[in-house]
Amino acid sequence: MEPAVELIDAHKRYGPVEALHGVNVTIGPGELVAMLGPNGAGKTTAISLMLGLRRPTAGTARLFGMDPTERRARSRCGVMLQESGVLQQLRVSELVDLYRSYYPAPMPAERALALAGLEEVASRPSSRLSGGQRQRLYYALAVCGDPDVLFLDEPTVGMDVEGRRAFLEGIREFASAGKTIVLTTHYLEEADQLAERVVVVDRGVVIADAALEAIKSQVAGRRIRFRAPDLTPETFAGLPVRGLELGEGRARMLSNEPEEVLRALFGRGVEIRELEVAGADLEEAFLSLTSHHDSDLEEPVA
Amino acid sequence: MSTAAVRPSVAPVPRMLLAQTRAQLLNYLRIPAFTLTSLLLPIMFFTFFGLPQAHNRLPNGQSVGPYLLASFAAYCVSSVMVYNFGIGVATRRGMKQDLLERATPLPPAVSLAANVLVAILFALGCTLALFAFAIVVGGVRVSPGTGLSIVARALLGSVPLIALGMAIGYSSGPNAAPAIANLIYLPMSFASGLFIPVQFLPSLFQKIAPVLPTYHYAQLTWDALGQASESLGTAALALAGWTVVLLVVAVRVYQLDQRRKFS
Numbered sequence: 001m002e003p004a005v006e007l008i009d010a011h012k013r014y015g016p017v018e019a020l021h022g023v024n025v026t027i028g029p030g031e032l033v034a035m036l037g038p039n040g041a042g043k044t045t046a047i048s049l050m051l052g053l054r055r056p057t058a059g060t061a062r063l064f065g066m067d068p069t070e071r072r073a074r075s076r077c078g079v080m081l082q083e084s085g086v087l088q089q090l091r092v093s094e095l096v097d098l099y100r101s102y103y104p105a106p107m108p109a110e111r112a113l114a115l116a117g118l119e120e121v122a123s124r125p126s127s128r129l130s131g132g133q134r135q136r137l138y139y140a141l142a143v144c145g146d147p148d149v150l151f152l153d154e155p156t157v158g159m160d161v162e163g164r165r166a167f168l169e170g171i172r173e174f175a176s177a178g179k180t181i182v183l184t185t186h187y188l189e190e191a192d193q194l195a196e197r198v199v200v201v202d203r204g205v206v207i208a209d210a211a212l213e214a215i216k217s218q219v220a221g222r223r224i225r226f227r228a229p230d231l232t233p234e235t236f237a238g239l240p241v242r243g244l245e246l247g248e249g250r251a252r253m254l255s256n257e258p259e260e261v262l263r264a265l266f267g268r269g270v271e272i273r274e275l276e277v278a279g280a281d282l283e284e285a286f287l288s289l290t291s292h293h294d295s296d297l298e299e300p301v302a
Numbered sequence: 303m304s305t306a307a308v309r310p311s312v313a314p315v316p317r318m319l320l321a322q323t324r325a326q327l328l329n330y331l332r333i334p335a336f337t338l339t340s341l342l343l344p345i346m347f348f349t350f351f352g353l354p355q356a357h358n359r360l361p362n363g364q365s366v367g368p369y370l371l372a373s374f375a376a377y378c379v380s381s382v383m384v385y386n387f388g389i390g391v392a393t394r395r396g397m398k399q400d401l402l403e404r405a406t407p408l409p410p411a412v413s414l415a416a417n418v419l420v421a422i423l424f425a426l427g428c429t430l431a432l433f434a435f436a437i438v439v440g441g442v443r444v445s446p447g448t449g450l451s452i453v454a455r456a457l458l459g460s461v462p463l464i465a466l467g468m469a470i471g472y473s474s475g476p477n478a479a480p481a482i483a484n485l486i487y488l489p490m491s492f493a494s495g496l497f498i499p500v501q502f503l504p505s506l507f508q509k510i511a512p513v514l515p516t517y518h519y520a521q522l523t524w525d526a527l528g529q530a531s532e533s534l535g536t537a538a539l540a541l542a543g544w545t546v547v548l549l550v551v552a553v554r555v556y557q558l559d560q561r562r563k564f565s
Binding site: 051053054055071072074075079081083084085086087088089090094095097098099101102103104105125138141145 | 310318405406
């Protein structure tokens with residue numbers, strides 16, 4: 001089947017800054033993909049290229065096999081951008097109707113409002129929406145054309161936990177009709193709720209592209225810190241740790257099996273003091289992926 | 303697969319244009335500060351500058367009323383073009399409305415066409431109000447044919463002013479745009495004789511006037527009364543020249559803006 005979205009060896013340079021260097025991503029119809037990465041990793045740039053909002057400096061971007069700026073390609077995708085705005089004085093329902101007019105076979109306005117949970121504020125001017133409502137309005141505008149592909153660039157910014165969950169639920173519902181979803185986020189939980197496949201981007205390159213479960217098992221989940229005398233890298237030989245940092249009697253590492261690591265260290269007679277084990281944030285987890293490439297993660301999912 | 307075959311691949315342009323025009327018009331109409339200013343400012347200026355003179359007669363015995371009405375109609379339409387495009391575009395850019403719109407299937411040309419239609423509707427509304435005021439309150443007498451001719455000429459000749467508006471809108475932010483538009487446009491229309499006939503302006507302005515686009519623009523409306531001070535051909539040629547210059551500037555700043563965001 002023809003891929004929905006393709007980036008082929010895509011490079012993007014903004015002046016002296018190279019935001020993407022050689023990104024290859026192919027997304028098939030019906031895939032639910034999360035692009036994960038720390039801020040500034042190049043997620044938004046990658047989405048902009050997929051959408052044709054920006055042009056690759058080198059390489060190719062294709063939407064349904066077409067140039068992404070083509071109207072026929074655009075007519076099959078809906079978008080939530082990080083930076084956007086709408087006519088301030090228009091009511092929510094009027095904006096949904098306006099955006100429906102851009103698409104060849106839009107869904108009924110009521111359905112778009114329902115999917116976004118905006119029924120109660122449908123007659124409110126967009127200038128009087130709260131941050132979370134505004135995000136949901138952008139979501140309604142993204143889905144109202146009943147697109148085949150939905151691009152969501154950090155869609156839950158400004159939402160509280162409850163709102164975020166309900167929102168992701170709505171996206172799942174929309175996606176169940178065989179839609180393709182490309183979501184960028186820096187929350188692993190968000191990818192966890194929505195995606196089947198995760199593409200991890202860091203410093204302009206794809207460092208991992210695999211099924212969600214595979215990524216979750218590879219991303220080091222816990223951070224271990226302690227003090228101990230006479231530490232050398234050999235102390236940690238064979239242990240399931242990543243991103244090991246040693247210095248001045250301190251040790252710092254990431255691991256998915258902190259208990260095992262600690263048991264082994266005690267067994268090796270390391271005198272551990274000031275032990276700290278905490279959840280690693282995603283940024284750290286990504287750093288561990290960057291510093292230790294795992295070859296089995298680079299294989300694309302079938 | 304069957305749905306893909308049946309469903310059209312793009313939305314019809316007339317439907318988009320209609321929806322876009324309606325949306326933009328509604329958006330403006332709900333900003334009373336903007337709508338009322340567009341509507342009342344020409345009437346206010348006409349009251350200050352036009353009414354006191356409206357019943358004077360020219361040496362040839364013609365009333366100056368219609369001449370002044372034509373001048374203010376030119377002011378009316380040109381100000382709508384400069385401000386709608388100047389402030390309107392700058393505001394849309396400032397609010398980042400252009401970013402999301404750009405990601406939709408709406409072709410930029412359709413969006414621009416909707417802008418033009420909205421500006422024309424605004425200009426018609428403003429001139430209609432001005433004419434009604436001048437005729438009812440000011441006692442100015444113009445035949446319907448002449449009145450229509452004035453409005454049609456003012457609309458047709460307004461392309462360089464749209465370009466001026468776009469040049470301002472794409473080069474300045476939403477806060478600066480109104481000030482810049484005023485700073486360029488108000489002195490220009492004053493010096494072109496839109497408020498006070500050129501022959502009554504200080505001699506410095508009389509020398510500057512023929513360089514200005516609004517001067518030649520107003521000649522189109524004065525010509526509808528047979529009271530232009532240059533031939534229609536000269537006015538059209540000068541306006542065409544200004545159109546080229548201002549369009550080049552507008553397209554240039556537009557491209558710079560687009561390149562920054564979308565390249």
